[in-house]
Amino acid sequence: MAFLKIAHLEKSFGTTRVVKDFDLEIERGEFVSLLGPSGCGKTTVLRMVAGFETPSSGAIIVDGKDIVGLRPNQRNIGMVFQAYALFPNLTVAENVAFGLKIKGTPAEQRDARVKEMLAMIGLPDLGGRYPFQLSGGQQQRVALARALAVQPQVLLLDEPLSALDAKIRVSLRTQIRDIQRELGITTIFVTHDQEEALSISDRIVVMNGGVAEQVGAPFEIYNRPATRFVAQFVGTLNLIEADVTLPETGTVRIGTTEISLGRPLKPGRVTLACRPEAVSLGLADGRPLVLHAEIGEVHFLGAVIRVQARAGRTTLSLDTFNRPDTPPPAAGDKVQVSISPADLLVLEA
Amino acid sequence: MMRFMSWTAFLLGSLIFILPLLGMTEFSLSMRRGVYSLDAYMSVLSDPVFRATFSYSVMMALFTIVFGVLLVVPTAYWVRLKMPELRPVIEFITLLPLVIPAIVIVFGYIRLYNTSSWLPLTGSTMGTNILLMFGYSALALPYMYRAVDTGLRTIDIATLTEAAQSMGAGWVQIFARVILPNVLVAVLSGAFLTFAVVIGEFTMAALLNRPAFGPYLQLVGANKAYEPAALAVIAFAITWACMGLIQLVTRLSKHTRAQR
Structure with missing residues (x-):
């Protein structure tokens, strides 16, 4: 007991x-x-x-x-x-x-x-x-x-x-x-x-x-x-609206990209969420969800740089580690951001 | 210009207060013709009735202070801690002695506690003394309550009480070891004010026929010339000594230094 x-x-x-x-x-x-x-x-x-x-x-x-x-x-x-x-x-x-x-x-x-x-x-x-x-x-x-x-x-x-x-x-x-x-x-x-x-x-x-x-x-x-x-x-969260296209396999469409979350979903519209550290600047292996975005605010926090990226109507926060040899992106830069389906949470209503 | 006006007001006020005092003191020293002397004071201090009435009033003041502290501190503490909504009511009650004349209070007492009443306090010396102490407590209530309430306002009594409780303290221990020591300066302020009120009080003591200092002052004033002035100076000195003691205690209190 x-x-x-x-x-x-x-x-x-x-x-x-x-x-x-x-x-x-x-x-x-x-x-x-x-x-x-x-x-x-x-x-x-x-x-x-x-x-x-x-x-x-x-x-x-x-x-x-x-x-x-x-x-x-x-x-x-x-x-x-x-x-x-x-x-x-x-x-x-x-x-x-x-x-x-x-x-x-x-x-x-x-x-x-x-x-x-x-x-x-x-x-x-x-x-x-x-x-x-x-x-x-x-x-x-x-x-x-x-x-x-x-x-x-x-x-x-x-x-x-x-x-x-x-x-x-x-x-x-x-x-x-x-x-x-x-x-x-x-x-x-x-x-x-x-x-x-x-x-x-x-x-x-x-x-x-x-x-x-x-x-x-x-x-x-x-x-x-x-x-x-x-x-x-708890923590900062990015919210992404998606349409469920195949409920049995958990396939959703975000913008023009379709990805499978690998778990069944209810048909209709769904809110997905991911942490800033789960969003990568640029393309990366195992991150099939790619969004085209424009850099908004850039906050230099010391070890971490928090970047705001606008992808259509969605604003994403993403964290990158500070590297002295790589300057942070500037506001207005056109970039691609990528996310792994494993990092996406499905938020219940 | 403002500075000049301020000083003028201050000097004018000082003259109004200080000149009569100086005049009275000068008169009290003039018993012997042509020279200043302390004859009036010697006469007063050597009078056995002065000693008896003064001792009586001091004793009554001490009992009144003890009763007042036991009544007011727990009440003010409890109201602040558990029944803050009652504060305006309590404050109103404590102000009543300022608007109800002492003579009304004492006639009320006599009416309620005379020898043919259900509680015949006036039937014995002890009973009348107790009644007088209650009367003094009522007169001193506005000063004592305000002093204690102001003291309680300076500390976070709710959190201190809970902290003490979490360490195993019961209500008596919390009150004696946490609350009272932290409002001691305020309690002493209230006590000195009570002392000053009791020492000079006339109406209640006279109407209850008790041998207090106030009626003695009146008696001497009616029959002698220089001694009343000496007595008035002594009474002033006692009051001012009380005020001085309040200041001294506040200054000497170690743990309140940070709050100033």
């Missing part, structure tokens, strides 16, 4: 159902991200696990015990907040020791644990400082140490990196993942940043309108999105 099981979880505020029949099973030590746009219900799910919101119905089972009836302080679930939530009147060491003090841990053990935690987050010498004397990244690391000091059975991270600048965000998310792996703590991470979720999660739950649209590993979510929403929300 899964270590953390959420079954048929529902939450309504007045007449608005914000979480609908939400199911999720998380194994011990797993790092699962709840990813979705604002208002999709991801934070509400997290807050129900923490005990800050009461579910309208459903069960939250941790290590075989239903915790829905327990108060937040009885659940032994640690939480890190977007706004750090360090106690301003306490020093860093006192903040980390707070939960241990509440538990009645003897002073010696407490001090040792605080030292261990501060060393773990790389701030061994800052125990005497107050939160206002720390940077945002340091404060969030202290918040993480504070949440972990009491050895919670589950760690909840509520958009902990949102308030930080880009560089700190990347380094801190790596540090969070390293610490989580080292401690083997079951973790739920809420974010609206797909790059964050894709980079550090064992599994991702993509949420929309209060339901889990897809649960899977980052590779699966990105490459095999189960729904149109997942496909469009």
